[in-house]
Amino acid sequence: xxxxxxxxxxxxxxxxxxxxxxxxxxxxxxxxxxxxxxxxxxxxxxxxxxxxxxxxxxxxxxxxxxxxxxxxxxxxxxxxxxxxxxxxxxxxxxxxxxxxxxxxxxxxxxxxxxxxxxxxxxxxxxxxxxxxxxxxxxxxxxxxxxxxxxxxxxxxxxxxxxxxxxxxxxxxxxxxxxxxxxxxxxxxxxxxxxxxxxxxxxxxxxxxxxxxxxxxxxxxxxxxxxxxxxxxxxxxxxxxxxxxxxxxxxxxxxxxxxxxxxxxxxxxxxxx
Numbered sequence: 001x002x003x004x005x006x007x008x009x010x011x012x013x014x015x016x017x018x019x020x021x022x023x024x025x026x027x028x029x030x031x032x033x034x035x036x037x038x039x040x041x042x043x044x045x046x047x048x049x050x051x052x053x054x055x056x057x058x059x060x061x062x063x064x065x066x067x068x069x070x071x072x073x074x075x076x077x078x079x080x081x082x083x084x085x086x087x088x089x090x091x092x093x094x095x096x097x098x099x100x101x102x103x104x105x106x107x108x109x110x111x112x113x114x115x116x117x118x119x120x121x122x123x124x125x126x127x128x129x130x131x132x133x134x135x136x137x138x139x140x141x142x143x144x145x146x147x148x149x150x151x152x153x154x155x156x157x158x159x160x161x162x163x164x165x166x167x168x169x170x171x172x173x174x175x176x177x178x179x180x181x182x183x184x185x186x187x188x189x190x191x192x193x194x195x196x197x198x199x200x201x202x203x204x205x206x207x208x209x210x211x212x213x214x215x216x217x218x219x220x221x222x223x224x225x226x227x228x229x230x231x232x233x234x235x236x237x238x239x240x241x242x243x244x245x246x247x248x249x250x251x252x253x254x255x256x257x258x259x260x261x262x263x264x265x266x267x268x269x270x271x272x
Contacts, residue, residue: 004033004034004035005033005034005035005196006034006036006037007035007036007037007057007058007192007196007200008036008037008040008055008056008058009021009025009037009039009040009056009057010039010040010041010042010047010050010055010056010058010059010060011039011041011047011059011060011186012042012043012044012047012060013041013042013043013225013226014044014152014153014226014237014241015153015222015226015229015234015235015237015238016237016238016240016241016242016246017041017060018041018218018222018225018226019208019211019218019222019238019242020079020204020207020208020211020246021039021079021204021207022207022210022211022218022221022222023206023207023211023214023218024036024203024204024206024207026221028207028210029203029206029207029210030203031199031200031203032199032202032203033195033196033199034196034200040056041225043110043132044060044061044062044110044133045062045109045110045111045112045113045132047059047060047061048061048062048065048110048112048113049112051065051069051073051187052068052069052112054189057188057189057192058076058187058188058189058200059073059186060079060184060185060186061073061112061184061185061186061187062110062112062113062114062115062117062183062184062185063114063117063182063183063185063260063261064112064113064116064117064264064269064270065112065113066185066187066261067117067260067264067265067269068112068270068271071190072189072190073188073189073190074187074189074190074197075185075186075187075249075257076185076186076187076197076200076201076204077201077248077249078186078201078202078205078208078246078247078248078249079185079186079204079208079246080182080183080184080185080245080246080249080253081182081183081184081241081242081246082180082181082243082245082246082249082253082256082257083180083183083240083241083243083245084170084174084180084181085168085170085171085240086170086181086183086240086241087168087169087170087171087172087173087174087181088109088113088114088115088118088119088149088150088151088155088169088170088183089149089150089154089155089158089165089167089168089169090106090119090122090147090149090165090166090167090168090169091140091148091149091158091163091164091166092104092140092146092148092163092164092166093140093162093163093164094162094164095143097146097147098146101123101147102125102126103127104126104127104145104146104147105128105129105144105145105147106119106127106128106129106145106146106147106148106149107128107129107130107131107136107139107140107144107145107147107148107149108128108129108130108131108148108149109132109133109136109150109151110130111130113133113151114181114182114183114184114260115149115151115169116128116130116149117260117264117269118149118170118172118173118181119149119169120267120269121263121267122167122169122172124267129144129145133150133151133152133154134152134154136148136150137150137154137157137158137161137163140161140163141161141162141163147166151183153229153233153237156233156236156237157233169181177256177259179252179255179256179259180245180252180253181256182253182256182257182260183241185257186204188200205247205248208246208247209247211242222234222238
């Protein structure tokens with residue numbers, strides 16, 4: 001009897017990812033022909049950097065990072081974060097800054113995040129400072145930077161800090177393209193068999209369907225990685241980033257991804 005292939009996997013501790021993967025990594029759905037090593041949960045920019053080093057078999061990454069990884073990794077049709085009204089926010093604080101926005105120091109949540117890519121498409125040549133996503137609002141409040149691009153749960157809480165949204169970058173993208181905004185995706189090594197790619201895609205889809213059918217049963221797992229997030233923010237996060245595109249990217253999602261990559265190539269942010 002053939003021994004199942006052992007696959008390494010990584011995703012973020014954000015509620016949308018733990019919601020998606022809970023059933024799969026905790027044995028509530030079957031993964032045909034393979035088994036998973038214990039998952040590694042890390043900030044998405046760490047996962048982006050690991051993927052550039054080929055560290056994991058299956059991993060969550062930003063679509064920006066995927067633009068650099070297309071030779072080594074296959075995009076899976078399930079598990080992605082795409083949508084409308086869910087993009088990164090370009091924000092600032094109510095304090096003195098250079099009159100010319102071209103001179104602003106702008107914090108971004110990782111060099112390879114889609115947020116960083118969108119900022120460069122929206123405002124080419126921006127001066128950026130890379131920091132963890134959960135440091136950006138503190139840096140703004142302390143005057144360390146003039147503006148920042150925020151993602152994840154920060155979009156639900158920035159107003160409580162007296163910060164102001166200059167531009168919803170997802171809204172800008174939708175106005176420019178009429179397409180949903182591609183944020184993050186699940187990729188898998190290309191050198192693994194096609195049947196494994198299909199099996200993982202199916203298992204992730206079933207994992208989401210299990211979560212949808214058992215909304216209360218997965219909460220303890222999600223909360224264990226979201227301890228600093230208020231319950232209502234956690235649920236808003238899931239509702240915003242887990243949707244039909246998460247189950248299957250589909251034709252609209254594929255067109256949006258193609259356009260994002262085309263624009264990134266045209267801007268010289270990654271190779272064609």
